[in-house]
Amino acid sequence: MRHPHAARAHLSDVHSLSTDGPLATQAVGEALGALLTAGDVVLLSGGLGAGKTVFVQGLARGLGLLGAVKSPTFTLVHEHHARAWPGARTDLAHLDLYRLEDGRVADLGLDEFLDHGVVAAEWGERLASAMPDHVHVILAVPDGDALGTRRTVRVEARGKRGRAIVAAFAARSASPPPPAPSAGAAA
Numbered sequence: 001m002r003h004p005h006a007a008r009a010h011l012s013d014v015h016s017l018s019t020d021g022p023l024a025t026q027a028v029g030e031a032l033g034a035l036l037t038a039g040d041v042v043l044l045s046g047g048l049g050a051g052k053t054v055f056v057q058g059l060a061r062g063l064g065l066l067g068a069v070k071s072p073t074f075t076l077v078h079e080h081h082a083r084a085w086p087g088a089r090t091d092l093a094h095l096d097l098y099r100l101e102d103g104r105v106a107d108l109g110l111d112e113f114l115d116h117g118v119v120a121a122e123w124g125e126r127l128a129s130a131m132p133d134h135v136h137v138i139l140a141v142p143d144g145d146a147l148g149t150r151r152t153v154r155v156e157a158r159g160k161r162g163r164a165i166v167a168a169f170a171a172r173s174a175s176p177p178p179p180a181p182s183a184g185a186a187a
């Protein structure tokens, strides 16, 4: 199914858009990351190469974490610590659950991590029942994308906090970017 460019769902807890390259997907991730605080959970779905890692790179930037974000496929979790980045607002645990065995979710220690950080999990649908309050980001390559540079990004809310985040995200995306805030707006 094709999503028209920047089409917006009518439901307040679903927001859909499309991007035309990795930088645009990172910008969407950054906009979402800017809305997150410790305790928030973002679950990412989409096939290999859909752009989950690219999205998390932007999300980390939105948290003020400026280090390189690589795919954690072989390690399951990469932790990014705010103390390493002046101005960073919270820690980030970036997970790739592709190899997670059933029932091992409890072993990840995520509840403790959420006291001081955000969790972003690729193949995150595997965490959906364990983490019922979350934002679900679903990335896909649209049909007929000959160049392979377009992605659909569907942002869905689950739970109270998830809905608050998605509502703020949708409101932000619906209007032109505001003038830079005074902090950090120095010439």
Ligand SMILES: Nc1ncnc2c1ncn2[C@@H]1O[C@H](COP(=O)(O)OP(=O)(O)O)[C@@H](O)[C@H]1O
Pocket (backbone or CB within 6 Å): 019, 020, 021, 022, 023, 024, 025, 046, 047, 048, 049, 050, 051, 052, 053, 054, 055, 071, 122, 148, 149, 150, 151
């Ligand atoms: N619009 C787009 N958004 C994100 N990635 C894109 C886009 N167009 C092309 N790409 C490419 O698709 C690949 C996505 O890789 P990655 O983020 O590692 O996927 P995943 O983590 O979902 O397996 C990257 O090589 C990226 O350059």
Ligand SMILES: [Mg+2]
Pocket (backbone or CB within 6 Å): 052, 053, 071, 096, 122
């Ligand atoms: Mg990945």
